[in-house]
Amino acid sequence: MKLNTISAALSVALAATLATTTPAHAETYRSECFAPAPDTGMIQYDAKDGPYKLAFVNGFAGNDWRIQAIQSAKAWAARPENAANIDEFTVVSVGNDSAAQIAAIDNFIAAGYHGITFIAVNPSAFEGVIRRANREGTVLIPFDNVLDTDKIVQVNESQLALGTLKAQSVVDIAGDDLKKILMVNGLPGNSTDRDRRLGMMSVLEPIDGLEIVEVVGNWDTGTSQKVVADALATHGQFDAVVSQHGGAGTINAMLAADHPIVPMGLDGENGVRMLIDEHTIPGVSASQAPAMSAVALDAAVALLQGNALPQTIFLPIPQVSSEALEAGVNFFPDLPKSFNTGTGFTECFTPFTPEELLGQSADDS
Numbered sequence: 001m002k003l004n005t006i007s008a009a010l011s012v013a014l015a016a017t018l019a020t021t022t023p024a025h026a027e028t029y030r031s032e033c034f035a036p037a038p039d040t041g042m043i044q045y046d047a048k049d050g051p052y053k054l055a056f057v058n059g060f061a062g063n064d065w066r067i068q069a070i071q072s073a074k075a076w077a078a079r080p081e082n083a084a085n086i087d088e089f090t091v092v093s094v095g096n097d098s099a100a101q102i103a104a105i106d107n108f109i110a111a112g113y114h115g116i117t118f119i120a121v122n123p124s125a126f127e128g129v130i131r132r133a134n135r136e137g138t139v140l141i142p143f144d145n146v147l148d149t150d151k152i153v154q155v156n157e158s159q160l161a162l163g164t165l166k167a168q169s170v171v172d173i174a175g176d177d178l179k180k181i182l183m184v185n186g187l188p189g190n191s192t193d194r195d196r197r198l199g200m201m202s203v204l205e206p207i208d209g210l211e212i213v214e215v216v217g218n219w220d221t222g223t224s225q226k227v228v229a230d231a232l233a234t235h236g237q238f239d240a241v242v243s244q245h246g247g248a249g250t251i252n253a254m255l256a257a258d259h260p261i262v263p264m265g266l267d268g269e270n271g272v273r274m275l276i277d278e279h280t281i282p283g284v285s286a287s288q289a290p291a292m293s294a295v296a297l298d299a300a301v302a303l304l305q306g307n308a309l310p311q312t313i314f315l316p317i318p319q320v321s322s323e324a325l326e327a328g329v330n331f332f333p334d335l336p337k338s339f340n341t342g343t344g345f346t347e348c349f350t351p352f353t354p355e356e357l358l359g360q361s362a363d364d365s
Contacts, residue, residue: 163199289342
């Protein structure tokens with residue numbers, strides 16, 4: 001296998017292979033990993049002989065989650081069982097310009113790449129490149145930020161289920177003591193924020209007399225700390241908290257205000273789990289794992305080998321209850337607080353060790 005930067009000299013013609021779509025069913029290929037979303041179909045391509053040329057076309061690369069997604073993709077490609085199926089693997093980051101991302105994908109298609117994964121900059125701008133990929137027999141798989149299409153396989157976690165999980169966890173712990181809850185939402189106008197909030201509200205709204213206070217944390221630790229501090233000053237104490245992301249800021253604001261320890265549904269950053277463990281905070285830590293970049297590559301190879309996969313794959317949500325936290329296993333006191341503990345999906349492959357991930361660069365290669 002070669003890790004390389006794409007060259008204009010590369011040009012391999014692929015036979016055109018269009019996807020076929022059928023209803024999803026329980027007996028899908030590796031269904032424990034590639035679990036179908038509700039009401040999704042199946043997609044299958046004609047099998048191609050390997051090894052394969054694969055690419056990951058990232059958009060924005062300036063935060064820790066994206067960096068770890070790139071490292072996860074490279075760590076997956078470096079494992080011997082995967083490297084045997086790879087001729088070349090290339091990573092590029094193109095920023096927040098959908099035209100640049102589409103151009104990069106088109107370049108890989110023209111260069112004969114068999115499979116391309118990407119985090120979509122825009123959910124609705126890719127119909128043209130999907131048609132071109134189908135004509136050339138190239139498998140496209142977006143993940144995390146996915147597309148408004150049913151024409152290709154997409155990999156994500158259910159954001160609705162992620163919100164539901166956090167809310168249900170704190171409700172189960174708080175029980176009849178739950179009278180007032182603080183909800184720290186994400187970036188307004190984003191479908192991920194919308195779906196996570198809907199999941200939380202599906203649990204919280206039916207509770208008679210429950211006061212729900214919502215603040216906007218923008219999935220950012222600093223912003224979350226500020227808005228939670230303001231909420232505490234305005235509304236007093238809460239019986240529980242649910243936070244989409246930026247949970248370390250939420251916890252720090254409550255500690256600074258000498259707020260009693262209450263059940264919390266939080267994200268999976270290393271610093272969050274360190275604080276949960278240090279202060280014995282009851283609840284759950286659940287994450288949108290950057291290691292889904294590796295699952296997307298795994299799915300690309302599965303499709304290239306002729307296996308049928310669900311059009312929309314909902315990965316199992318990596319989660320741990322507060323009492324199950326264990327240093328060196330699901331959080332890492334010696335690593336940066338910004339490290340994301342979503343290092344893999346046990347249903348799909350053995351999770352990456354921190355050493356595997358940190359040994360990979362986040363550069364284009």
